[in-house]
Structures are given as C-alpha cells and as structure tokens.
Amino acid sequence: MSSRFLLALLVTIVTVAAADAQRIRYDGYKLVRTHPETNEELMYLDELATHLMSESHGHGPVDFLFSPAALIQLEDENIPFIVLDNDIQAAIDAETARVAASQRNVSRMTWYDDYKTNDQIFDYMNDLVTNNPTLIAREVIGTSVDGQPIYGYTISGAGDAATKPALCFNGTIHAREWVSPMTLTYIADQLVTGYGSNAQITDLLDNVTFYVVNVLNPDGYEYSWDSVRLWRKNRTLNSGGSYGVDLNRNWGLGWGGPGSSGSQTSDTYRGTAAFSEPETVAMRDYIVNRTNIVAHIDFHSFSQLVLWPFGHDHIDPPAEDLAVFQDLGHQMADDIHSVHGSVYTPQASRDLYIASGTSSDWIYDATGVFSWTVELRPASEFQGGFTLPANQILPTVEENFAAVLGLAESVAAGVDLQFLNGAPDVIDVLSPAPLDVRITPIVSGPLNTATATMHWRVGDSGPFTPTSLTHTGDNDYTGAFPAAPCGESIQYYFTIDATTGGTYTVPRIAPVTMYEVEVTEITVAFGDDFESDTGWTVQNAPGLTDGAWNRGTPVGGGDRGDPASDADGSGACYLTDNVDGNSDVDGGATTLTSPSMDASDPDATLVYSRWYSNDFGGAPLSDVFVVEVSDDDGSSWVNLETVGPGGNEVGGGWIAKEFRVADIPGITNTPTLRVRFTAEDAGDGSVIEAGVDGVQVRSTGCTAVPVPCPGDVDGVNGTNLNDFTILASNFGATGLPHGSGESRTLGDLDDNGDVNLADFTALAADFGCTP
Ligand code: 0X9
Ligand code: ZN
Numbered sequence: 001m002s003s004r005f006l007l008a009l010l011v012t013i014v015t016v017a018a019a020d021a022q023r024i025r026y027d028g029y030k031l032v033r034t035h036p037e038t039n040e041e042l043m044y045l046d047e048l049a050t051h052l053m054s055e056s057h058g059h060g061p062v063d064f065l066f067s068p069a070a071l072i073q074l075e076d077e078n079i080p081f082i083v084l085d086n087d088i089q090a091a092i093d094a095e096t097a098r099v100a101a102s103q104r105n106v107s108r109m110t111w112y113d114d115y116k117t118n119d120q121i122f123d124y125m126n127d128l129v130t131n132n133p134t135l136i137a138r139e140v141i142g143t144s145v146d147g148q149p150i151y152g153y154t155i156s157g158a159g160d161a162a163t164k165p166a167l168c169f170n171g172t173i174h175a176r177e178w179v180s181p182m183t184l185t186y187i188a189d190q191l192v193t194g195y196g197s198n199a200q201i202t203d204l205l206d207n208v209t210f211y212v213v214n215v216l217n218p219d220g221y222e223y224s225w226d227s228v229r230l231w232r233k234n235r236t237l238n239s240g241g242s243y244g245v246d247l248n249r250n251w252g253l254g255w256g257g258p259g260s261s262g263s264q265t266s267d268t269y270r271g272t273a274a275f276s277e278p279e280t281v282a283m284r285d286y287i288v289n290r291t292n293i294v295a296h297i298d299f300h301s302f303s304q305l306v307l308w309p310f311g312h313d314h315i316d317p318p319a320e321d322l323a324v325f326q327d328l329g330h331q332m333a334d335d336i337h338s339v340h341g342s343v344y345t346p347q348a349s350r351d352l353y354i355a356s357g358t359s360s361d362w363i364y365d366a367t368g369v370f371s372w373t374v375e376l377r378p379a380s381e382f383q384g385g386f387t388l389p390a391n392q393i394l395p396t397v398e399e400n401f402a403a404v405l406g407l408a409e410s411v412a413a414g415v416d417l418q419f420l421n422g423a424p425d426v427i428d429v430l431s432p433a434p435l436d437v438r439i440t441p442i443v444s445g446p447l448n449t450a451t452a453t454m455h456w457r458v459g460d461s462g463p464f465t466p467t468s469l470t471h472t473g474d475n476d477y478t479g480a481f482p483a484a485p486c487g488e489s490i491q492y493y494f495t496i497d498a499t500t501g502g503t504y505t506v507p508r509i510a511p512v513t514m515y516e517v518e519v520t521e522i523t524v525a526f527g528d529d530f531e532s533d534t535g536w537t538v539q540n541a542p543g544l545t546d547g548a549w550n551r552g553t554p555v556g557g558g559d560r561g562d563p564a565s566d567a568d569g570s571g572a573c574y575l576t577d578n579v580d581g582n583s584d585v586d587g588g589a590t591t592l593t594s595p596s597m598d599a600s601d602p603d604a605t606l607v608y609s610r611w612y613s614n615d616f617g618g619a620p621l622s623d624v625f626v627v628e629v630s631d632d633d634g635s636s637w638v639n640l641e642t643v644g645p646g647g648n649e650v651g652g653g654w655i656a657k658e659f660r661v662a663d664i665p666g667i668t669n670t671p672t673l674r675v676r677f678t679a680e681d682a683g684d685g686s687v688i689e690a691g692v693d694g695v696q697v698r699s700t701g702c703t704a705v706p707v708p709c710p711g712d713v714d715g716v717n718g719t720n721l722n723d724f725t726i727l728a729s730n731f732g733a734t735g736l737p738h739g740s741g742e743s744r745t746l747g748d749l750d751d752n753g754d755v756n757l758a759d760f761t762a763l764a765a766d767f768g769c770t771p
Contacts, residue, residue, distance in 0.1 A: 024228045026050075026092065028068045031085035031381065033061055041079070043261070048073060051230045052267040053385065060559055063381060065230065084381060091387045092229045098390060112186065112397060114390045115178045118148075118215060118222050121185055125153065125214070132192045135205070142282020145236050146219040150282050153212045155191050157205030165411050165443045166209040166292045168369070169299065169404070170283055173247045173359065175220030175231045176386045177301040179376050179396050184214035184299060186397035187404055200405065203509065207412040211290060217247055217279055230386060234279055236271070238264035245271035248300075249357040250280045253365045254312030257356030270357050280359075287363060294411050294443055295328075296371040297404070298359040302385055304344040304651060305375040306332050306403075309364045311349030312356040317364065320475060324370055324440050327418045328410055332372070332403035339399040342377065343653035349373065351558060370442065376400065379651035380615040413508040414443040417494060420476070423515060426700055427490075428522040432481040439496055439506075440475045447504075448497040452477045455510075456492040458484040464511065469494075484519045486702035491516050525604065526597035526697040529570035535595035536574070540588065547585030547681070547688065549592040550578040554691075558652075560584065561613030562689040567654040568609065573693035575611070576679050585688040589680035592692060596633050599673035603699040604661045606675060611691035612643045613652040621646050623688050626678045627657075629664060633672035640664060640675070652689065661697070673697060711766025713747050718770040719763060727763055730755045 031053055036042040045062065046052065048070045054063035065088060066074065074081055099114055111124065129138050141152040154161050169187060171180035191210055194201030215221055219235035233244030242265045249260035255274035256262075263269060275281050287293055308325035309317060316322050329346035336344045349360065360371040377396040378384050384392070410416055420436040427433045435454070441447055449471040455464040469477035484490055493510030497503050507513050528534050530551050538549045553571045555578055558564030562584075566573035574592055576585050599606065612625040625643040630636060640659060644650045662669055679690035711719035713726045727747035735745055735753040747755040749762045 023226065026065065026089040026230075029065055029088055030068075030071055030083050031063060031088050032066050032071070032074075032081045033063050033084050034074075034079065034081045035061055039258075043263070045079070046261055046266045046268070047263060049267075051232065053230075053381065091384070095229075095387050095390075112182060112394045115182065115393070116185075117225055118218050121181055121215060122151070124185060125151070125188065128189060128192055129153070132195075135192050135195050136188065141213065141286045142278055144217070144219045144279055145234055145277070148218040150213065150216060150218060150279065152286055153188055153214075154209065155188060155205065155212065156209040157195055157202065159206060161209040162290070163292060164207060164209045165294045165414065166211055166290060167404070167408055167411055168211040168213075168287055168290070168293045168296045170213040170216050170296075170359075171299040172215045172217050172221050173279075173298060174300055175217055175224040175233070176229065177376070178224070178386070179301050179388050179393060180299045181214045181221065182393050183376060183397045183400050184212055187401055188212045188214065190401050204405070204408050204412060207508075208408050209292065210408070211286070211293065213283060213286065216283055220244070220247075232267050233269065234277055236277060238269070239272075240264045245269055245277050247277060247279050248298075248359055249355065250275065250277050251284070251357045251359055251362035253310075253358075253362040254356040257312050257354075259312070259353060259355035260357050268355075274357065283359070284362070287367060287369060293367075293369050295407055296360070296363050296369050297407075298371065298373045299376060299400070300373060301376040302378050302380075302388065303375040304342060304377060304379045305352065305373075306330075306336075306344050306346040307349040307352060307360065307373040307375070308346075309349060309361045309371065311352070311358050311373075312354065312361050314350055314354075316348065320440055321364075321370070323418060323438055323475070324416050324442055325372070327416055327438075327440075328370070328407060329372060331406050331410070332374070335402040335406040336399040339402045340395045341648045342395070342399055343379070343648060343651055343655070344374070345651075345653050347558070347564070351564065374400065374403070380620065382615060382620040383646075409508060410442065413504060413506050414441065414498075415447070415496065415504045415506060416440045416442050417506040424517050426518045426520045426522065427481055429484075429486040429519050429702075430521070432483075432519075435479040435481055436472075437469070437477050437479070437494070438475045439477060439494070441498070441504075444498065444500070446499050447475075448499050449477075451495070451497040451503075453495050454479045454492055455495065456482055456490055458482065458488050458490055460489065460491060464492075481517065486519055486521055489516050489518045520700040521702055522698060522700050523601065524696055524698045525599065525601065526695070528594075528695045529568050530566070530572045530574055530693060531570050537593045539591045539593065541590070541680075543588035544585070544590055545587040546582065547577040547679070548590045549574050549576060549677075549679075552578040554578060556580050560689065561615070561652050561687055563611045563652070563654065563691045567611070567656070567691070567693035570693075573691050574677075575691040576689055584686075585679050585681040585690070587681060589678050591676055591678040593634065593676040594674050594695060596672045596674060597697045598671045599631075599661045599697045600669050600671045601699040602662060602669055603701050604669060604673075604697050605699065606659045606661055606664075606673070607657070607694065607696040607698060608675070608692060609654045609656045609694045610643070610677070611652060611654050611689070611693075612650055612679070613689040614644050614650045614686060620686055621650065623680055623682050623686055625690055626680075628676050628678070629659075629661075629667055630674045630676075631661075631667045631670040631672070634674045634676075637676070638664065638666040654691070654693070656694070707771065709766055709769035709771055711749065711763040711769060712771070713749070713763070719766045719768060723763060724767075727755060727759060731760070732756070 049064035051065040137154045140149040142150045171184040224231040249270040252274040260270040261268045306329045333344045333346045360373045363371040418438040452469040469479040491514045494506045556562040614623045627640040628637040709719045713723035730747040733755045749759040
C-alpha cells in the first residue's frame, strides 16, 4: 500500500471513531468537486473523503466531503478540485435547531413540516394501523444489525390482499436521505386515509395491494440523527473496526463489480458477500415471498430521477420489458411534473453511472418484478442535497404520491399500453394521426393478439363501436381513428384478452374514464425538427470561448446536464456545443435565431421544446436562458420567457412550450415572426447546457362551413332571380313530401310536397343570400 493510501485510511478511521462518542461536527470540512479520470484515482478519493456526496460516482464529476487535513493532502497530490461549499456544517446546524423546535407540538396536520425520527415514524404508522385495522397491517420483516425490528406494512381494501396484483415500495436504504421515509410514510397514510373518501384510491385498494417498508435501515437512520448526519450505510461492525455496509451495493446481481468498493471504510462498501447484511436479506425475502408483487420502487435522494435497470453493466432488459420500464418511467415523471412542475428525469441506471449490487437490478433480474429507483428532491447539491429544506418535504411527497397512484393504475389495468406516436390531443380532420400502440402484459402474459380492439364513439354519448386492431408483430398493433367532422371529439378505449382468459381494459375503468381526441384542422405554417438546415443563425458574444449552438444528434450522453437525446424523436436538435465532455457555454452568450416564420393566422401558435441546465459546476443557479420573439422579422425583440436562475426547470429535461402568438404582449400576428434562444454563462465556472427542438408555428380550428341559403332553389350562387323564376314556373305543383321516396319538386322549399305561397314567402325572405 502506498503511503498516500495509508494516510487516507487513517484520516477516515479517526473521523469515524470520534463520531461514535457524540454527534460529529463538520466544521472546516468542505464539499468539493473532483474529476477522477482513472479507477485508481477514484479509489484514492473514496478513501480520503469523509463522505461521497454526489449522485454520480465514476469518471467525470464526483462530489466528496473532505476534512481540512484531507484537503491539504489533495493539494499536495496536485489533484484538481473546486470547492462547492465552504461550510456544510451551517446547513446541518440550521436543520438541527429547526428540527428540535418542530419536535414540540407535532400533530398529523403539521407532520410533514419537518423531518421525523425513527421513533416518530413508528408512532405515526402505529396510529395508522390502530385506527384502520381492516386496511393496513404491520409485520416484522427482519431484524437490523443492532437488533431493531424492520417493519413492513400491507395496505389493501376489499378482497384477499395476498392474491391481488401488488406494488412494493421501500425507503431509507441510505440513512442520510431523510426525505425518503417521509415519502413512504405519506404514501401509506394517503392510501389508508383516502379509502372510502377518495373514489380513485378506494377503487385502487380494492384491486391492488401495496407493501410498504418505509425504514429499511433503521440503525443507519438513527445514527444519522444522533451522530453522523451524513451517514449512508448500515451499522455493521466490519472486520477492520470500521462500521457500515452500503445496502445498495449488497444485492446479488453483479455483486462486487464496478461502482462498488471493497474497502470497508468506503461509503460504497459492498460487504463481505452478496446479502451479507440482515437488512438486504429482509427486503429480498419480503419480495420473494410475495409472488403477487408486480412492481417495486426503491426511494432515495437526491437528483430527481426515475431509474430503471440495469445499473451494474452496459446492458438493457429484453426489449419487451424495457418498453414497460421506459413507458411507466416516463409516466411517473409526467405524473410528478403535473403536481408542482418538478422535472424528474427518467433514464436507465447505467446511463447515470455504473453501480453493482443495487436493489432494482437484483429485484428485476431475480424475480421479474419491475423495479425502479427514484431519486427524490432536490435536483442538485446546491438546492440542499441531503439536507433538503423542510418546506420541500410536502411538495416532494405529494408529487411522488401522484407517480405511485399512476403506477398502481397501470398494475391494476394489468397491461401497459403505449402510444408509439404519442397520445394525440388533437388530430387533423383530413389526415388523422396514425394509431400505433404497444400493449405489454405487466401482470401475467401472454396476450391473445387477435383480440386487440379499439372501442370508439364520436361525441360524448351513445354506444361504442368496436374495431379490431391489426397485430403488426411482437406487442405492436395498428389501427386508425374513425372519420369525424371537424370540431367533434372522439372518445375511445382498448380491450385485449389474456390467452388464459379474462379481458384487460385500458384505461382500466373505461368507459368511466377514456382517451379523448379532438378533431380539428391542423395547419403547420412553419415546422422544424432540425434534421436539415432551414436557415437558423447563431450569433456569439465576443467573450464566448466555448459552447456555441450546434445542430446535430446529441453525442454527450447526458452526464453533464446535457440532453442525451432530442425531444421530438427525429434524432437531431440544436444544442450548446455537441461534443462529449466539455460541451457547456463558457465566457458569454450564444444566441440561436430562427428564420422568418408565417404567424399571420389569428390562431397561430408558437411551439417548441427547450432544455436548460445551470445547476452544477461553480456558481450554480446563477445564469438564465432567455427566449425572445420578434414580429418585425428581427428588428425588435420582446421577451417571451426567462428560465432560471433558480426554480424547477433548470435541472435539464425537455420541456414543451406553447404560446398563442396573438396572446403574447407586444406581439401581433405577422408573416415574419422570429424566435431566438440565448444561453449565457455569466458566473465563472458554471456548467450551462441548453437545447431546442421541435419548433413549429401552427394553427388549429375548423374553417367555417358555408351555411346553405334556405331559399337557394337550384343550389347555385345563393338566393337570386333564377330561383324566383324556377319557383314561379313550378308554382302550384302538388305531390308528396320528399321523405316518402318521391323526388322533390324544385321550389318546394318546405318539402311538404306542394310548391305554394309558403315557399314563395320563404324565398322572398331569403332573397339576396350568398352562401
Ligand atoms: O448510488 C446509489 O446507490 C443511488 N444513488 S444515491 O445517491 N441515493 O446513493 C443510485 C443507484 C442507481 N443505480 C445506478 N446508477 N447503477
Ligand atoms: Zn441513496
């Protein structure tokens, strides 16, 4: 062992030993960003650091907490780093004081106003069980290293909980991620208290079961409260005298592989063997013994991500399962976004960083249960990291409850239905969008492909017409929207039979809720998916040294806040410097300006997707992204929106925007509309990544259908003298009404069979009408 490794080990052991005596303080410790380039360097930093502090852990940016002594060593070794936070203890002190104050007077109303201890969480859950014994049951699923019970809660409505399809959630694998047990507790509470009062929850609990383990690592969680706020692992006494195994490196798939540490003092220490720890054994057996479980989520913090397997290697699940992971992962992110506008990025774990022995990898691989890892708020270290401000707890738990309800709906439906071209809100009356769907069993397969059916009706009443979908291979089907007049809506849902009998319906409770699409005329006056050059221009400020707008298919991989792929699925988009690595904006502003676009239609709507990330690097959350429009071909500009410097939309992710041109203050309909996007690096050293895609100017609406003139006897040019002449020549004719099968006499305007004075009066009243 080289001397630098030996010293590093000592620093860590001294720190941990001190921690056992009393609550450890991090005075003088610094939160630092490093850029390890080799495994050796990463291992060295791992050993030297007091804690791993970032989501990412691999080559590229990794954040650590270093003691003052360790920092001197870093300098001596000439390892480059930047200090992100000089005083991490300040946030912890503020949290300690606040939590102490909030421990008094805790009622159920204010429970989510601040973090809660292990005992408080138990008491809260105990009340829930005592007050609702028919809905929730508690059991001990295992015992922690220090002998504490680990609790599992079964939540279900009418019927046998053990045979309904089930979802399983666990939290607090990592001790310091305090918003995780709050989220799980909220989910349990909302489900139980919503039964009988909320129709959706009542119906869901009658159809599915929820298994919740809110504190899987009680020893570590208590230790994080009492001694070391940033403790991550459990509290196993390792052979070398240090404590703790990372319970998210201790599962069986790929155990011991990259992204886990063999060093006992490391924050990512994997343990002596797969499932060497009682906590992972308890969770493993809990899932294995409940064969009705279909879906699972392991809740962590932080970074706002929805992750799916695999994470131990650069491999994916089989295509059929990957489709479910992706579709439901995006659905959860969308549901989260719909509550408070937070952006959680859905992605494969391996694209974040490689880590071996994680929960979701093993659970999916060994049991077939669809398992996601959700990283809760905040988006970055700079919004609080593990010490997420307490006023963020309630919005965090609320948005994730929405995701959980959506996932439960899919489990209850039994199949996942994916619109391969997106579920349209509107379709064009002349060229209706294609209807291609992928239907994948998530509870039990296989499906009888010949029975896939779309049930539709025009308008919102009357019977549904069943139309078979054509099976195009694997789980894919194609159909078509029926013809319907402009201005109408089409309501529809799907059914498909399992080969073992039984019919799945999507949406599950159709036709109580259904899909709906509005039939309209869509006119695209300008559309650009950036697959070719249509005349956009880039202007750079004189100081710009790097990061100018580029058109192309993203190559950066998404590891630095840059988009990993485009927004509209065509492949290409505009993004700031399309290179892998240092692709961000540096030293000034870069502006992307559109060609002239026709927005003269009164209904013209400007549509685009944008991406913006400013939340890491030096001086995070200090820059803005500006969108401007011009109605005079670029002579003068009006601000349309400014994104950042803080808020929900600065952590990356494609966000679709729509503005009706006539509603933009200071802008009128024009044939020469332009839009421009400016990404700027004002603060020193910050990482700014931006993207633009799917720009359109389009109009929807129904062209007025000419109203026929009631006095227009010959149907030509409205009601005029010719009509009068024809009526006069037929005046006095008698016959039967048209409906009886006889052809109608010209001039019989009221269709009673006779051409008489009433018809003459009607023509006279309409005279001069033009259609
Ligand atoms: O590293 C982890 O265990 C998780 N992140 S955390 O910051 N909460 O510790 C994420 C694991 C996701 N899996 C992979 N990236 N492979
Ligand atoms: Zn975690």
